[in-house]
Amino acid sequence: MRLVVFDVDGTLVDSQGLILAAMDSALAGAGLAPMPRAKVLSIVGLSLPVAVAQLLPGAPEGVQQLVTEGYKSAYTAARAAQAAPLYDGVADCLDRLAMRDDLLLAVATGKSRRGLDAVIAAHGWQGRFISLQTADGHPSKPHPSMLQAAMADAGVDAGDALMIGDTSFDMQMARNAGMAGFGVAWGYHPRAELMQAGAARIFDDYASLTLALEEWSA
Template sequence: MRLVVFDVDGTLVDSQADIVASMAAAFAAVNLDAPSRSDILSIVGLSLPVAMEALAPDADTPMMVEAYKDSYARLRVSKGASSSPLYPGARAALDRLQARDDILLGVATGKSKRGLDGLIEAHGLEGMFITRQVADFHPSKPHPSMLLTAMEDAGVTAQAAVMIGDTSFDADMAQAARMPFIGVDWGYHPTDRLQGAHSVLSDFSELDDALGAVWAD
């Protein structure tokens, strides 16, 4: 069996509008001006406390985290699936991989369990992923804990797995877990930050061939 682990924000779904809006709410909660969109997107993938400390090291991190979570949850409830739309081709790629009898799917995300569960429900992805690794139970990316647990859940080694993501945090996490990494160019970090990527996708239609190339090596 092979395990394909996906990042979520910036890889499977485009959640930047709600991330930016919720970060603005978090900064407003501590009476600070929000950072620029580019600065906010640069920390997507980190666990929220780590992200807040990076953006506002002297602010009240717990208050900011709660304000962010509350805002994000309200947006998800009010907007449904449109809150974080799947990127073009993402659902078809997931369906193709799930239909194969030699591949298991997982996710490793800086989202909370509540956030991931809500997104999966909104997009009708229940049963798609055999392992769901979230920020609640692990150190922040790029620590390899999420991927090590995902491999344990799936019963595979790093050589039989691959991480797919859009940020340097994903790339570094995969390297720390000794897992191959495939990048995507539609996410939140420029592709020159995806160090060590076996390949970088420009479209989900390229994924199947990229996986074959990883496991042929």
């Protein structure tokens, strides 16, 4: 058996609109000015408290906590109004991979379990993944804990596992876990950062990624 682990935000779902709006709301609620789009998107993938601390390194802990809680509330409200859309080709990719009897699928995300459950419910992915690893029970990416847990759930070693993600944090996490990482170019970190972080390959669309995954698992 082989295991493919997917990141969520920026890899499976295009959530940047929700993320940017929620962060703007959270910063405003703490009396802070909005931040540039690129700066906010640069921390996507990290666990929320770690991401806020990186955005506001000089802010008192109380201010960071206020922004963190404000973001949670704003994102939850926005998500309830409209789910983040899938990137083109995601549904076909997951359907094709799920038909293989030699391949298992998992998720490793900086989202909370509640947030991941909402994404799974919105897109009808119940039962699609053998392992669901979130920020609730692990250190933030790029610590390898989420991938180690996913491999344990699947009963595979690092040589038979692969991480798919859009950020340098995903590629670093894969490297820290001893597995290969495939980067996707449609997410939140530029191609150069993915390469520098150790991506084995980088893909521009789901059609080419799907073919590569089928070849890798053959």
